[in-house]
Amino acid sequence: MQLLDIRNLTVEMQTAHGIVRVLDKVNLQLTEGEIHSIVGESGSGKSLLAKAIMGFINPNWQVTADRLWWNGQDLLAMTPKQRRKITGRDMAMIFQDPNAYLDPNSTVEQQIVEAIPQGDVRGTFMRRRVDRKTRVKRLLHRVGIRDHESIMESYPFELSQGIAQKVSIAIAIAHRPRLLIADEPTTAMEPSTRLQIHRLLARLAVSQKMSVVLISQDVGSILPETKRLTLLYCGQLMETGPAHDILSEPAHPYTDSMLRMSLQTQQELPHKARLPTLPGSIPTLRHMPIGCRLGPRCPYAQKTCVKAPRATHDRQRVYHCHFPLLDSSS
């Protein structure tokens, strides 16, 4: 059964220039234990999608969806309190800037202890204290921190970014969530730390049977273990499907350009050649193109692109384009 099922999720923001549709009919399906990557440039609404799932919604946002189901339960029909309970129990999120998401005035130990569910520790007062401590140690070991003694007593400002991110992962997995949303967890990190965090996430997904939604800015920095991939542009879904298929044979012009732009996937770029980016820049919220929002920048765009393309289902993948690069007859 599907763990998370999102159909036509739309988020509209009230701004000074009227209502802006920042997420436009986005679909997302997630099964248990799978790693799903969401890729898009800044302003594409990836973080917003994560926030809509977690329920961090500002009062001036309007969230509508045909379906926003978690494990068969309709999240949109719940009261905020019920929803907070479910998200608190089943979901967890880690962020780009881990130090800002840790309380600067409590130690790592205090913060992890707080995240351990009350029902997990039993016994007398002293027993519970000891038990909590061993659990904290175990969690730190699980995220790859060896010298637990010094880290447990540290305050967040004393930690490096990599360690802080590991600590926030430890906090996130303390209550054994079924879904972990990682919102650009490694964007500002050095490559070796990034690799460590990525390996950790992949391992946790397998060992804890936890689904991971990894949000990232470019195709090159997604996990190799990624099962499914979704590309967003300006709040519209461009392409979604099995990661391997998409990476080897992109159907959507946007996917194609993202792949060619990514330095990690691009090998045969001649010396001093221009990076093959799309012309133009990401539109601002005030000036969203009508129809397919990629239209003004798309090298294949034609007149029909002012109408939003319908979804094309091709085996397991779905793309929204009038002129896909795939020859669908083949």
Added chain:
Amino acid sequence: MTRYLLGRLSVFIIAVFLLTVFSFSLNYLFPGDPITNMSGIRSFQSSYPLMVELRGGDQNLAIQYLSYLQHLFAGDWGLSLSNGTPVFADGIQHFMASIELILLALLVAVFFGLPLGVFAASRFRQRSDQTVISLAMVGYSIPVFWLAQLMILLFAIKLGWFPITGQINPLYGVEPQTGSILIDVFLSDSEYKAAALQDALNHIVLPVIILAIMPMMLLLRLMRNATQEMLQKPFVKAARARGLNEFRVLVKHAIPNAVQSVLQQTTLIFSLLLTNSIVVESIFNWPGMGNWLIRSIFERDYPTIQAAVLMFAFVILFFNLLVELYHGWRFPIVRHEQYATR
């Protein structure tokens, strides 16, 4: 922590040094003979030549300053020019009476100001928040002397709940020993200790409340803004995302961090309390430092003026030192920001 402690202590010691330099120079700035201003002994008295010798009156300024310091730390602050009693012994009594009032007022201010601030922040921009904040604005703007008179009119004269002025009814015959009335009642051998205590408490209620109102409102507003700011921080959002209920989020994360930023502004509260205490003591005829200072100014009693100024400044410095030490001890990030050490 050692580094922080030493840093703060050295700042405190330098400030106290400058304070003594200032109070020493007052002897020369006040009209009249500096030796008289220091010791309270006039030039026609027979012990005057001895004083000149003791205080280094015929030597240079540095030696005079050193001997001034010697006398200061030995507790010999001279004699009052108006009634000839030792200034230091007098001062201690007035000091204790003031401190009693100020500490109680501070307690009341913290006890009500902080929770109300948190309450207002948690109801940000709702009606209850706006009510609390407008009341705080009103309370902060009312001049203390006027508020005191209004309260006396209402509670002491119209309703008759509290006495108008004074520390205690003199009929109980409580001897002033330390100066702090509540301690004095405990120390006294009166037969009616319980009744005397009740009477003393009854006397202290009005001045404490009036003195507490302004700092309370200031604290309330500081606390509301700080808590509100903390509630916007990412780590609070993360705590909410973990499914913690709003109360735990407030108590565990928002309030401690808000207190950290409010503590940095407590200097304001101490100076407010001390300056207001002068007004309140004058109105309630409370035998504290403020009353003492005002009276000595009217009487041109220079040794006493000097002592009162010294005490006021010292109290502010000392309270600030305590707050800073607590701040650094409780919130390691403060030490980290200032000295980059643990």
